Amino acid sequence: MSNSLPKAARRGLAEESADRIRDAIFAGHFPPGAPLREVELAASLEVSRGSVREGLALLEREGLVRSAWHRGTTVVEVTAEDVEEVYTVRAALDRLAATTALRRATADELAALDRLVDAMADELADGGDGPRLLALDIAFHEAVYAAAGNRRLTRAWHAVRSQVRLFQLRRIALGHAHYRARVVAEHRELVALLRAGDAEALARVAEEHVDSARRGLLAHLSRVDG
Incomplete structure (x- = not known):
């Protein structure tokens, strides 16, 4: 200690x-x-x-x-019930953050998101340390919330951010391959949709991004509990 x-x-x-x-x-x-x-x-x-x-x-x-x-x-323990609750809330918040950022994000803010995704790709090329990838992942979503420019929305995200990070670390600890395989492509797609201005597609993909994480963690937990 x-x-x-x-x-x-x-x-x-x-x-x-x-x-x-x-x-x-x-x-x-x-x-x-x-x-x-x-x-x-x-x-x-x-x-x-x-x-x-x-x-x-x-x-x-x-x-x-x-x-x-x-x-x-x-x-806190990472239980299936907790995962369902936290990721349901996160999906709603991320959808709103993304669609709000679509209307307000500047070229510089979008370029910053590109750099974070590039850093994820570089990390994967170097071996893909899970916690470092996750730190970049969290930084990416922080930047989306900042681009949205809604202080109350950001505070709502901060209320669950630590739980999200802990749960994602648990997901990585139980099985890194699922996360590594998806992390770069999913975030590149989010940036592309922010640039394209397709709010409906962006909302759908933002929710699916969170739901993919939820399903991956629940699958790992079921194998551990089983």
Whole structure:
């Protein structure tokens, strides 16, 4: 535990503690279902237990951790029910973000999306590390939401973003091939449709992009549970 987390840069800062714990969860130091003990985290981060407690509360609001009476705080499990709920919400948000961005995205913003897809292709050519591909994937969708320019929509995305990333990391851990085979082509298609101005096709493809991820993760989970 002592070497798994970098030291918090500033003592007593709940946001800093939340950032470090979140990073550790995404790095796999705390897998789904793992306990998050305040005393151990405070010692590792060299912050107060109060800062850790507040940081965990922030992560609970993101849906990344769960607290229960007499059971403490744990990283959320990745269950089929949770997957259905999160990806259903994400599909609706991504559809709205894409169709809104279609009307508002600038040439520079579209070029930035192209560069992110190119970076995905380069990563695949170098071997295709799953977490790095996913970081580019998340950055791509962040850029689409930014291009849409709707602050409330972006806040709604941020409310599920950490869960999406955790669930996608679980998908990659259970089976990388499905993700590698689709990630570049699906994102290139989204950029092409943003340029083409076909709102109906873009909405359909944006939803299918999310549904493909949902189906892939559920298939992996069913094999593990079976």
